[in-house]
Amino acid sequence: MPERVIPLADQRYAAAVPRIPESTPPPTGRVIDRLGRPLRDLRISVTDRCNFRCSYCMPKELFGKDYAFLPHSSLLSFEEITRLTRLFVAHGVGKIRLTGGEPLLRKNVEELVAQLSTLRTPEGKPLDLTLTTNGSLLARKAQALKDAGLARVTVSLDALDDMVFRRMNDVDFPVADVLRAIDRAMEVGLGPVKVNMVVKRGTNDHEIVRMARHFRGSGAVLRFIEYMDVGASNGWRMDEVLPSKEVIARLQAEFGLEPLQAQAVGETAQRWRYMDGAGEIGVISSVTQAFCRDCNRARLSTEGKLFLCLFATRGHDLRALLRGGCSDEQISAAIAPIWQQRDDRYSELRSALPREHDADAAAPKRVEMHYIGG
Ligand code: SF4
Numbered sequence: 001m002p003e004r005v006i007p008l009a010d011q012r013y014a015a016a017v018p019r020i021p022e023s024t025p026p027p028t029g030r031v032i033d034r035l036g037r038p039l040r041d042l043r044i045s046v047t048d049r050c051n052f053r054c055s056y057c058m059p060k061e062l063f064g065k066d067y068a069f070l071p072h073s074s075l076l077s078f079e080e081i082t083r084l085t086r087l088f089v090a091h092g093v094g095k096i097r098l099t100g101g102e103p104l105l106r107k108n109v110e111e112l113v114a115q116l117s118t119l120r121t122p123e124g125k126p127l128d129l130t131l132t133t134n135g136s137l138l139a140r141k142a143q144a145l146k147d148a149g150l151a152r153v154t155v156s157l158d159a160l161d162d163m164v165f166r167r168m169n170d171v172d173f174p175v176a177d178v179l180r181a182i183d184r185a186m187e188v189g190l191g192p193v194k195v196n197m198v199v200k201r202g203t204n205d206h207e208i209v210r211m212a213r214h215f216r217g218s219g220a221v222l223r224f225i226e227y228m229d230v231g232a233s234n235g236w237r238m239d240e241v242l243p244s245k246e247v248i249a250r251l252q253a254e255f256g257l258e259p260l261q262a263q264a265v266g267e268t269a270q271r272w273r274y275m276d277g278a279g280e281i282g283v284i285s286s287v288t289q290a291f292c293r294d295c296n297r298a299r300l301s302t303e304g305k306l307f308l309c310l311f312a313t314r315g316h317d318l319r320a321l322l323r324g325g326c327s328d329e330q331i332s333a334a335i336a337p338i339w340q341q342r343d344d345r346y347s348e349l350r351s352a353l354p355r356e357h358d359a360d361a362a363a364p365k366r367v368e369m370h371y372i373g374g
Contacts, residue, residue: 029090029091029092029122030091030092031091031092031336031339031340032339032340033308033339033340033341033342033343034340034341034342034343035292035293035342035343035345037266037293037294037295037296037342038092038296039088039091039092039093039296039298039339040092040093040094040095040265040266040296040297041093041094041095041096041097041266041296041297041298042085042088042093042095042096042097042297042298042299042300043096043097043099043297043298043299043300043372043373043374044081044085044096044097044098044099044299044300044373045099045100045101045103045299045300045301045302045371045372045373046075046081046098046099046100046101046103046106046109046112046302047075047100047101047102047103047105047106047302048069048070048100048101048301048302048370048371049069049100049101049102049105050100050101050102050105050134050370051102051105051134051136051171051173052102052134052136052169052170052171052173053169053170053171054156054158054168054169054170054198055167055168055169055170055200055203055234056168056198056200056227056228056230056234056236057230057231057234057368057369057370057374058233058368058369058370059170059233059234059235060170062233063233063370070302070303074303075302075303076300076302076303076304076319076322078111078112078115079115080304080319080322081112081115081116081300082112082115082116082119083322083328084300084304084318084322084331085116085119085127086119086328087328087331087332087335088298088335089119089120089121089122089127090122090332091332091335091336091339093127093298094121094125094127094128095127095128095130096116096127096128096129096130097130097131097132097154097373098112098113098129098130098131098132099131099132099372099373099374100302100370100373101302101370101371101373102133102134102136102137103131103132103133104131104133104136104137104138104141105137109141109145110141110144110145110147110148110150111148113129113131113145113148113149113150114148114149116129116149117129117148117149117150126149128151129149129150129151130150130151130152130153130154131145131150131152131153131154132153132154132155132156132196132373132374133153133154133155133156134155134156134169134178135155135156135157135177135178135181135182136173136177136178136181138153138155138181138182138184138185139177139180139181139184142181142184142185142187142188142190143188145190146188146189146190150190151190152190152191152192152193152194153185153190153193153194154193154194154195154196155178155181155182155185155193155194155195155196156195156196156197156198157175157178157179157182157195157196157197157211158197158198158204158207159175159197159204159207159211160175160207160210160211160214161175161207161210162174162175164203164204164206164207167203167204168198168200168203168204182195182220186219186220191219191220192219192220192221193219193220193221194220194221194222194223194282195211195215195220195221195222195223196223196225196284197211197222197223197224197225198225198227199224199225199226199227199242199247200227200240200242201227201239201240201241201242202240203240205242208224208247208250208251209250209251209254212251212254212255212281213254215279215281216255216274216278216279217278217279218279219279220279221279221280221281221282222281222282223269223281223282223283223284224244224247224281224282224283224284225283225284225286226241226242226243226244226283226284226285226286226287226288227240227241227242227287228286228287228310229287229311229350229366230310230311230366230368230369230374231365231366231367231368231369231370232365232366232368233368238287241287241288243285243287243288244270244283244284244285244288244289245288247283248272248283251272251281255274255275255276255278256274256275256276257272257273257274257275257281258272258273258275259271259272260272260273260280265294265296266294266295266296266297267294268284268286268291269282269283269284270282270283270284270285270289286310286347287347287350290345290347290348290350291347292344292345292346292347292348293345293348295309295344295345297310298339299312299372299373300318300372301315301367301371301372302371303319304317304318304319304320304322305317305318305319305372306318306335306338307367307372308338308339308342308344309344309345309346310346310369310372310374311344311346311347311350311366311367312344312346312366312367312372313364313365313366313367314364314367315367315372316334316338318331318334318335321334
């Protein structure tokens with residue numbers, strides 16, 4: 001099929017330019033994928049580094065102290081991220097989530113937040129700027145992030161017990177410091193803070209009720225995430241997944257809960273509220289109740305590759321276009337057809353996929369979560 005040629009000022013990047021069928025007219029404005037899903041959310045990984053070693057994302061055995069992270073020169077600069085984001089906004093993006101690795105490890109990340117906070121949707125609205133963090137640096141940075149224009153934060157916390165927490169993230173970091181950071185984030189107005197707990201059967205599921213009891217009435221929204229087969233490194237097994245149905249059953253046994261409506265199309269969490277008014281919780285059930293049909297999320301890796309699914313095996317190199325001297329029009333004309341051709345729905349297909357695929361060294365590997373963010 002004839003392909004559209006994207007003229008590059010700097011041919012060193014030619015090999016990485018996304019292939020776009022000639023027949024796809026360069027669209028402007030909002031774009032819809034092959035399953036009728038509009039592009040709405042952009043998750044931007046600002047670093048592949050992290051100071052935790054969560055077993056479901058960056059197991060220490062594989063990401064040890066000698067692990068070679070990306071050199072700084074290959075990371076997108078704040079200016080490059082902002083330029084690309086502006087082009088995505090023109091195609092319908094209204095919500096940005098900054099992720100990593102651990103995004104607060106990226107030096108002066110609040111400057112990026114400040115740049116992104118100047119962008120407006122075609123209707124003139126500010127972007128919904130959010131960030132997901134492990135909380136280790138949040139207490140120190142919360143005020144600066146808020147002042148720079150960040151709207152909300154999501155903090156990962158997999159247990160209240162320090163031993164269990166350590167078993168999940170393989171570092172010696174006190175839970176108390178993460179709890180202090182959550183309080184600080186709420187103090188400065190980065191709430192309602194969402195707290196994400198990845199539940200691994202046999203490791204931390206006995207902490208579910210205790211976590212709920214701790215955050216009830218706090219104003220924070222606790223979400224329980226089913227353990228997922230992200231990347232190719234976490235040794236995922238189905239028998240370590242605790243279905244959300246069981247999480248809700250355990251909580252129902254302690255507290256009266258009732259389901260709530262979704263707040264937006266494409267929301268990943270199913271919301272439940274405590275019937276005594278003590279707030280709400282959520283469950284994110286990618287394994288047992290896939291939510292691909294409304295998935296409107298694109299992901300930008302820390303070195304400028306566009307991924308269309310958390311479980312993708314390949315990305316589209318937009319950095320090559322940026323550094324290859326392309327104009328905004330040319331880059332925008334490259335982004336749109338990539339989304340339009342999207343038909344990803346991995347979680348819906350997961351159970352039909354042969355697991356041997358994972359053991360097959362020749363098979364394309366799913367991208368690592370620390371590289372594109374959750
Ligand atoms: S599996 Fe992929 S397509 Fe489905 S919800 Fe997750 S990111 Fe979206």
